[in-house]
Amino acid sequence: MKHLKLFAAALLFAGMSTQAQDSNNPWAISFGANGVDTKVSAVGNDSPKWIQLGNVSENWNILPSVSYLNVSRYVGDGFSFGVTGSVNKIDKMVYRVPGTGSTDMVVNPGDLSYYAFDATIKYSFMDMIGTKWFDPSLNIGGGYNFFGDASAGTVNGGVGITFWFSEQVGIQLQSVYKHSFDDNRVPDMDVPTHIQHFAGLTFKFGGKDTDGDGIYDKNDACPEEAGLPEFNGCPDNDKDGIQNSEDACPDEAGTKELNGCPDNDGDGIINSEDACPEDKGTKMMNGCPDADGDGVADKDDNCPTVAGAKENAGCPWPDTDGDGVADKDDKCPTVAGTVANNGCPEVSDDTMKKLNDYGKTILFNSGKASFQKQTIPVLQAMTAILKEYPTAKFSLEGHTDSTGSEASNQKLSEERAAAVKNFLIENGIDASRLTSKGFGETMPVDSNKTSKGKANNRRVEVKLVK
Template sequence: MKHLNKLFAAALMFAGLTSQAQDGNNPWAVSFGVNGVDTKVSAVGNDSPKWIQLANANDNWNLLPSVSYAGVSRYVGDGFSFGLNGSVNRITRWVTRVPGTQSTDMVVNPGDLSYYGIDAVVKYSFQEMLKSKWLDPSLNIGGGYTFFGDASAGTVNGGLGLAFWLTDQVGISFQSTYKHSFDDNRVANMDVPSHIQHFAGLTFKFGGKDTDGDGIFDKDDACPDEFGLKEFQGCPDSDGDGIADKDDACPNEAGPKELNGCPDTDGDGIIDSEDACPTEPGTKIMNGCPDADGDGVADKDDECPTVAGPKENKGCPWPDTDGDGVADKDDACPTVPGTVANNGCPEVSDDAMKKLNEYGKTILFNSGKASFQKQTIPVLEAMTAILKEYPTAKFSLEGHTDSDGAEAMNQKLSEERAAAVKNFLVENGIAADRLTSKGFGETMPVDTNKTAKGKANNRRVEVKLVK
């Protein structure tokens, strides 16, 4: 009783703490402590269980002054857990009727009977229903087997529990269980009586998984493989702009939420990655660049940025800027010397075609997709620069794959990849009517498909000049 009183005092002291038990995150629990067996319910005239008899516990309870029960349980969801408990005790107090009376009980010693119990328990916790962070009342049902001296019998059990969670994994627990015996004749030393067993002890929960070690269990972690912050549900914010990387269009550069986390250095409302002049305030129609003379040609592309001129003359008013014999108004390439036969633009050289196809072989796509790998963007930009040198020339973009995968899938993938290259070029200033795209799948290999190197050579985009 001395140890039990200490546990009750500890419960009252910690009842005001605000910690949270996370059964879904820590599914396993072990418990141990002391138990008391109350046989008053077995006395004639006391058929209704008397759950709490603290006032006369010394007279009616049987206690061992040491750890006398242990249990293990697992949370299975929706407030339910299943477990097994084992307990030991010594029966030195037995409540029976006083001879010649109808209701008065007296306490006798049945002979220091040994007591062993093994019980299966299904517990339902009301903690989530109460939305409490520390108070955890519960309802318990189950069954087991009890050894009472030389007798033994099965029991059907039902009871109530109460836990106070000190942290998310440690709690003080109490439970009272009525055990209805199937061998209950209320004759000491000859049967197992129905009785009440009380438990008080500590419970430890464990088994939670936190792969990235950020203190947030995988179950509640939106980014379980990346160390993150609690305010972003376990996801990182690499640039510290208050937007989780998974929702940040520019995760490594700080930017405002209204621009999806991307920076806008010049404050013109156009993010740097889409701003052709990220350090100079400009207009959206000029892709973020200024147009000082207001002639519709961005200063960076205007050969005469302070004097207005037509767009076809690169913003300059004079007739033949490049001196190739074709007037600016008729020159498709007014700043690049060309030929009269090609509308003032240079003829596409064999060297230029060679470079385009060398670049086409090095374009890297994400596996099985038509999206580009980040490191291939400079290659596409280099191709764009070459095509801009020949503004009237037309080209065909032809996609090819290796033989891995289904033929139909490869055909579709080659078409999509060729189209992706075309779309990039168009988005970066190449006229759409100058480009066509098509795919040939795995039908036109240039190397063997039996080696990794050969397959890499077969995955390519070829560029053909359309004459």
């Protein structure tokens, strides 16, 4: 008995978790000690059939050891079915003293061996009263009992209480009234009606929890993976409140708005899709910032605070001459011009007048295409003007007076126009910008009858080629 008490005490402290429903652990086994009391039927046919416990030490027959074993299975809706086997020794049989009406006497009938085999249907009220540790019950059934050499069947009914101390371990107390329909009390011949009391430990088992998460497989939405009760047994690896099956990033804590994925910089773009996960950016920039708004992310922008071009690593293109046309598009990058003329200056009417005024003063040696010495500064001035318009193209046209033959004048005009062109080329003007031709005496601008008129007709005109 001492060992039984120690064993019971150890089991009581083995765990204090919430009591599971019988449907989770359908099997139960109970064992402990039992006591048999025969006082209830002491008067015979005239005996009232109520339970009188009387004095335990005087009336009860108890073996100081484990003396009963019960196995039961839950069948649903609070009902379970079980069978019980028990042993005892009857050394106290209660008799009513004849003629007294109320006086009992306890007689040893000869240390009769007691065996009982019972089948029981039990109903638990635990769900009805809504507790997880206090489990009252009613039971009915029948059995077969042996008092020494006598044996008889009984109809049984009883009450019980189980106190659950852990998920599967409890202490069970039960009393069963066994009616034998045998009113005699002759030892080894009769089986009297009696009450059998049970006290012992009960264990529930049979529930399957494959992943060991404390949630039985039948209630576990993820029976192969240890999980949490709030997710019906499914795991939440990153503990962000979103179960793995619904979490796009199950190993990184995130938010519900982003399907469980993290967004360190709070820009609404999850880390795995954010090119700059630690710097708040925009979706257009794949999560990276663009301080100057030029469409080049700061991490790739060589000029992050000044708007520039993607092709120039986020920096503005240089404009050396400051004319609003970037050097890369400016055909005259060192000379201010106009956008319409690709960054080059446009030749004005005043400039053309100046060039032609110079052209009228070019002096050639008589009948030749060579320049007089005093003409060189004029040609140099024309060269300077043409350099101001590096992409403009010009046509140099030679004219003569009517002195001499028409053929010789035509040739002379061509040679003089070519001489001007060659001087300009030799002094830095690109040859592709210049053409020359002669018109002889065919296009006079004044009368060839006077010296002054002839002088005006001997000229080189400059035309802008568009």
